[in-house]
Amino acid sequence: MTDTAVNGHDINSDTSTVDFDKSAISLTKLLGPEQIAALQQRMANHTAAAGHASTVGTIRLPTDATPSDAVPYEYERDDDGVYDQALAIPAQAQPERTPWRHQPYREPRPDAFLSWDHFKAAAADTFDTARNLGAWHAWRLPKYTWKFAALAALGGWTYGGRARHFLQAREYGDAIDQAVRAGVDAEQIAAMRAEHSDVRKARWSEKRTLAGMGLAGSYVAATVYLAVQYGLIAASPAGLLALGVLHLLGRREWRRRNPDEVLALLEAYQEKTSDRVVGAAEINEALRLAEVIGQEAEVEMYGPVRAVGPSASEAVFKLPGKATITTLEARREVIAKALNVDVTWLDFTKAGDPGEVKLWVSSEDPLAVVRESPLLKATGPIDVWGQGIPIGFNRRGEIIYLRLRHVMALIGGMSRTGKGMLLRSIICGLALDPRINIRLVVGAKPGEHRTYGPACATFFGRRPDRLELLMEAIKAEAQRREDYLETVGRAKLTEADLQAFPLEIVIIDEAQLYLEKPAGGKLPRVVSMLEDLAGWAAALNIVILVSTQDPDSDTIPRKFRNNAGVAIATRTKTAAQTNAILGDGATGNGLRAHDIPDGMGGQMITNFDGAKGERARSCFIEDEKFDGALPIIDLAMVLRTAANRAPGQFRDRIEEFMLERTGESSVAGGPTGSGRPGIPAGGLGILGLMLAAFEHKRNPERMATGELLALLAEADEPSWGPAAFDAEPEGEDDQAAAAGLYVTRGGKALSQKIAAHLDGTGRSLSTRGWQKPVRANGYYLADIKAAAGIA
Numbered sequence: 001m002t003d004t005a006v007n008g009h010d011i012n013s014d015t016s017t018v019d020f021d022k023s024a025i026s027l028t029k030l031l032g033p034e035q036i037a038a039l040q041q042r043m044a045n046h047t048a049a050a051g052h053a054s055t056v057g058t059i060r061l062p063t064d065a066t067p068s069d070a071v072p073y074e075y076e077r078d079d080d081g082v083y084d085q086a087l088a089i090p091a092q093a094q095p096e097r098t099p100w101r102h103q104p105y106r107e108p109r110p111d112a113f114l115s116w117d118h119f120k121a122a123a124a125d126t127f128d129t130a131r132n133l134g135a136w137h138a139w140r141l142p143k144y145t146w147k148f149a150a151l152a153a154l155g156g157w158t159y160g161g162r163a164r165h166f167l168q169a170r171e172y173g174d175a176i177d178q179a180v181r182a183g184v185d186a187e188q189i190a191a192m193r194a195e196h197s198d199v200r201k202a203r204w205s206e207k208r209t210l211a212g213m214g215l216a217g218s219y220v221a222a223t224v225y226l227a228v229q230y231g232l233i234a235a236s237p238a239g240l241l242a243l244g245v246l247h248l249l250g251r252r253e254w255r256r257r258n259p260d261e262v263l264a265l266l267e268a269y270q271e272k273t274s275d276r277v278v279g280a281a282e283i284n285e286a287l288r289l290a291e292v293i294g295q296e297a298e299v300e301m302y303g304p305v306r307a308v309g310p311s312a313s314e315a316v317f318k319l320p321g322k323a324t325i326t327t328l329e330a331r332r333e334v335i336a337k338a339l340n341v342d343v344t345w346l347d348f349t350k351a352g353d354p355g356e357v358k359l360w361v362s363s364e365d366p367l368a369v370v371r372e373s374p375l376l377k378a379t380g381p382i383d384v385w386g387q388g389i390p391i392g393f394n395r396r397g398e399i400i401y402l403r404l405r406h407v408m409a410l411i412g413g414m415s416r417t418g419k420g421m422l423l424r425s426i427i428c429g430l431a432l433d434p435r436i437n438i439r440l441v442v443g444a445k446p447g448e449h450r451t452y453g454p455a456c457a458t459f460f461g462r463r464p465d466r467l468e469l470l471m472e473a474i475k476a477e478a479q480r481r482e483d484y485l486e487t488v489g490r491a492k493l494t495e496a497d498l499q500a501f502p503l504e505i506v507i508i509d510e511a512q513l514y515l516e517k518p519a520g521g522k523l524p525r526v527v528s529m530l531e532d533l534a535g536w537a538a539a540l541n542i543v544i545l546v547s548t549q550d551p552d553s554d555t556i557p558r559k560f561r562n563n564a565g566v567a568i569a570t571r572t573k574t575a576a577q578t579n580a581i582l583g584d585g586a587t588g589n590g591l592r593a594h595d596i597p598d599g600m601g602g603q604m605i606t607n608f609d610g611a612k613g614e615r616a617r618s619c620f621i622e623d624e625k626f627d628g629a630l631p632i633i634d635l636a637m638v639l640r641t642a643a644n645r646a647p648g649q650f651r652d653r654i655e656e657f658m659l660e661r662t663g664e665s666s667v668a669g670g671p672t673g674s675g676r677p678g679i680p681a682g683g684l685g686i687l688g689l690m691l692a693a694f695e696h697k698r699n700p701e702r703m704a705t706g707e708l709l710a711l712l713a714e715a716d717e718p719s720w721g722p723a724a725f726d727a728e729p730e731g732e733d734d735q736a737a738a739a740g741l742y743v744t745r746g747g748k749a750l751s752q753k754i755a756a757h758l759d760g761t762g763r764s765l766s767t768r769g770w771q772k773p774v775r776a777n778g779y780y781l782a783d784i785k786a787a788a789g790i791a
């Protein structure tokens, strides 16, 4: 069976039902029928062309699930016969192998366009939102009605009063009243009254009065007619329209009478908007102050300054004369001062030739906001190779994607500055791409990472020896991959190779505990191994990510640093620490991680090869109130299980390598999932086969080598048969000689296999002889059990 056939299947296929009994962990044993049904439903959604999970909810394994419930890990039979667990595993637990055809990932399209299920789910969500909104406003309806009616009444009263005032020419009436009170003579007053009467008559017969009254009268008459003839409902649109007009008039009057309140509203609005809008005049002024342009000069604006986001604005312009974007960068501080913002709230990018610049400026710290990881909304696999993992957002609010291909990566910063949160996004993202094998090694506190365990091909903590072994295994794997490249005549593994050679990502967290030279001691061996691999493994789809606290040149191997195409610094203590992570000269280039303000967990500076280093903040996945990574890992497990890419489901040469030497497995965090390696259920290699053979014979005390070999051959196909050792009898007479040869050669191969399996464990197993009932040489059951550590 080839790796291709082993490593899962087409993960984009529309697999709506998954047999959870065939997963690495038998979910039917861990979950109740309802949870299984929900998981099946969720699978159906997820494995359709693009998933939609929100309506189904999240599956959580019961906390009392014990590892003993799990189906034993299954290992593939090795071509050169390294070991095989076929005997130790019930036949029905063998996962069905489906060839995994590579499917390039595509940008997700709106779910609802892709399947009827998603359309229904999206429609249900929209309906829920509309219903809730409706209920909220219905509850407030009396208030709205009252406000509407009050303003309509105010409109009617005010404008009705004004019409009356006009038609009655009340200004004349008022003037006459004043004249009477002032004792003006009667003749004059009589003349005023006559004029008042003329004006009043003239106003009543004015065209606009007649038109207005005619219009209003017919409107009212028509409405009343409708109401009388067809009922109130038929007349209500006309009534509402009239009330609406009165309402608008009322609002106008209210604003006129409450100038202070209107002003306050206006001010509040301006406060929200005015800060963010930097006009062309301010930009020119700032550039003059910074002497980027002459005192009389002006930049040529390409369009108006635009507001982008809640507190930022952006302008594109051409600098006059010799000034270029480099001149702007050099005067960044003065420009920031002139615009009254922090230097980090300002950004220049090239918009064409070096004189054409896009200026972005924010009126508040754009990284002060906490943004949740987009991974929390993931409903299907993500494309780590092509698009990368969304790990954070930059000052413009754009998502930063981390692509871990053909690179080594380094993360460093002080304690409690957000390295763990950043790793959270990275590991969750990696878990969601089934083409990746995650190997997580933790220097301290493996418990913190336990959630990720199920998705990790390897996960262990605090074991320097095992890390060395892992490095050796990775090196062996790298050599195997290099041999392949040599055979096919290529220099690099690519995305198309991922099915045969999954992307191996080794993450070493709290690496200082593994890499630091002890006082007066020697540099740990793992340092040189790391440096060696960093030099040549990246092209072989092997990535090593080191995360370290308080980094300096002692904790970060120099050669590793030089090969790290991805470097991310959270807050550091000193410029030296910043340079130790981001590379020499980083500080000089404005990448000042030691200037990141305290108390802003997750703020970081990213320095990726081929991109401008920039300030950003990692995405947030809740870590204190509850474990926000859990649903992501649940989803990842569903995806991986369906693709036969969950840890334990596929042949893993790296874990095999470590198991051979230690007898312990750290697949998915070891048998307990806690990051503590242990003897895996069914992971006893050749000893497991021997025990099964004894079991087959109802556990005799001992068994002669010849008999044992025959049983192994029976159970484990021809690799243990006489033919494998050139010991088949050629004729009747040759029987005894051939049997002797079989025992000698086969016995030797068996003891070599046992030695290889126990190498490094401190345990051993050898044959013993006995005389009765016949002279023979073989193995004692108790010895095998002791060697397997299960005595």
Ligand SMILES: Nc1ncnc2c1ncn2[C@@H]1O[C@H](COP(=O)(O)OP(=O)(O)OP(=O)(O)O)[C@@H](O)[C@H]1O
Pocket: 370, 371, 413, 414, 415, 416, 417, 418, 419, 420, 421, 422, 549, 600, 601, 602, 603, 617, 618, 619, 620, 623, 624
């Ligand atoms: N991007 C972020 N947004 C909001 N809060 C964050 C962010 N990143 C980290 N934090 C908060 O900052 C605190 C410290 O983060 P974290 O545990 O990741 O730091 P650390 O560098 O891994 O610490 P240590 O080295 O001691 O393990 C946490 O409480 C976390 O909730």
